[in-house]
Amino acid sequence: MKFEGITAQGAVCSLGTPLSVHISRDAGAPADELVGEFPWSVLPPLYRLRVSDGERILFFGPVDVQQEKISPKGAFLRVEGRSLAALLLDNEAVPQTYYSPPFSTVFARHAAPYGFLRYRVPGGTEKIGEFTVTKGMSEWQVLESFCRRAWSASPVLQEGDELTVGGSKENGVLLFGDSARGLTYLSLSRMRREYERISELLVRSAKDGRYTVSLTDEQALRDGIRRRRCLSASSAVSAKQVLANARQKSLEYTLVLPGWPDVQPGRNAELSDRLLGRVAGLRVWSVEYELDTGGMLCTVTLRRAAE
Known part of the structure; x- marks a missing residue:
C-alpha cells in the first residue's frame, strides 16, 4: 500500500x-474523505493525496488540511x-438559464473545466x-439537479473521475457471506430503526395552502406505525422520495470485513x-x-435498495 502526497508542480512525496x-465513502455524499496520520516529516505544501495498492487507486483528491504536530507524545x-468531487462541491456555478439543454452542454460547462472528461448516462x-x-x-448541485429532472436519479463519480447515472444495476449484484462467490465478513449486525419510518405524508397545495394526504406507506400502517410528516409544495424533494428515504434508513446491516476490498x-x-x-x-x-x-x-x- 502506497500513501503519497503530490505538489502543485507534480513532485511526488512518500508519506511513509x-x-x-x-x-x-457514502452513497449520500459525492466526495470521499480521508484522514491520515503519518510519521513526522517536513514536506512542501501538498496539492493532492493518492492511495494505491499497486493495481488500483483507492483514493485521489485535493488536500484540505496539512498539519505538522509536535507534542510530548x-x-x-x-x-x-x-476525492475529486470536492472540486465540484467547492465551486459556485455561474447563474444562468438553459432552454432544453442536452446533458453534454451542462457537463461541458459545469464539470469539464475541473478536469472531468467522462460521463455515462441513460440513453434517449x-x-x-x-x-x-x-x-x-x-457545480455539483447543477449536475445533480439536471440528472434528477431528466432521469429521477442522482449522479455518482465512478473511479474518481467518471460521472455516471443509474450504473449500479449494470455493475451486477455484490454478494456478502457466500464463501464460494462473495465477500466473507468478520462480524454482522442488523439494526431496525422504527422511528425513521413514516406512515402518512401530507403535501401542501400551492393553490389554497391546505395539506392533503399525498402518500401512505401501507406496510408501515400494517406494522402499527403512526407517524405523519408534512411537506411544503416548494420542497425540492418529492413525496415519493421522502417515503423511500424513510424506508431505507429504517433497516441497516453493518458488516466488518478483513482488508480493504x-x-x-x-x-x-x-x-x-x-x-x-x-x-x-x-x-x-x-x-x-480503517488502518x-x-x-x-x-x-x-x-x-434497502430504492424501489
Whole structure:
C-alpha cells in the first residue's frame, strides 16, 4: 500500500507507513474523505493525496488540511483530503438559464473545466424544458439537479473521475457471506430503526395552502406505525422520495470485513448468513476503510435498495 502526497508542480512525496488512516465513502455524499496520520516529516505544501495498492487507486483528491504536530507524545504529520468531487462541491456555478439543454452542454460547462472528461448516462433524449442555475448553487448541485429532472436519479463519480447515472444495476449484484462467490465478513449486525419510518405524508397545495394526504406507506400502517410528516409544495424533494428515504434508513446491516476490498457505494447487494438467511434487494450505502496498528479493516453498511 502506497500513501503519497503530490505538489502543485507534480513532485511526488512518500508519506511513509501510516500511524492511522480512515477513508469514508457514502452513497449520500459525492466526495470521499480521508484522514491520515503519518510519521513526522517536513514536506512542501501538498496539492493532492493518492492511495494505491499497486493495481488500483483507492483514493485521489485535493488536500484540505496539512498539519505538522509536535507534542510530548511525539511528532507526526496529519493530512485530510477529499476525492475529486470536492472540486465540484467547492465551486459556485455561474447563474444562468438553459432552454432544453442536452446533458453534454451542462457537463461541458459545469464539470469539464475541473478536469472531468467522462460521463455515462441513460440513453434517449432528456427533455427538461427550461433549466435555471440560481445563485449559490454549486457545480455539483447543477449536475445533480439536471440528472434528477431528466432521469429521477442522482449522479455518482465512478473511479474518481467518471460521472455516471443509474450504473449500479449494470455493475451486477455484490454478494456478502457466500464463501464460494462473495465477500466473507468478520462480524454482522442488523439494526431496525422504527422511528425513521413514516406512515402518512401530507403535501401542501400551492393553490389554497391546505395539506392533503399525498402518500401512505401501507406496510408501515400494517406494522402499527403512526407517524405523519408534512411537506411544503416548494420542497425540492418529492413525496415519493421522502417515503423511500424513510424506508431505507429504517433497516441497516453493518458488516466488518478483513482488508480493504473494492466495494463501491451504490452497488446492489445481497447478504447470505446462516442465522439471518438470504437477504436480497439491498444497496451498499457506505464504506469505511480503517488502518492502524491492529491492521486493515473495512466496515460496510447496507440498506434497502430504492424501489
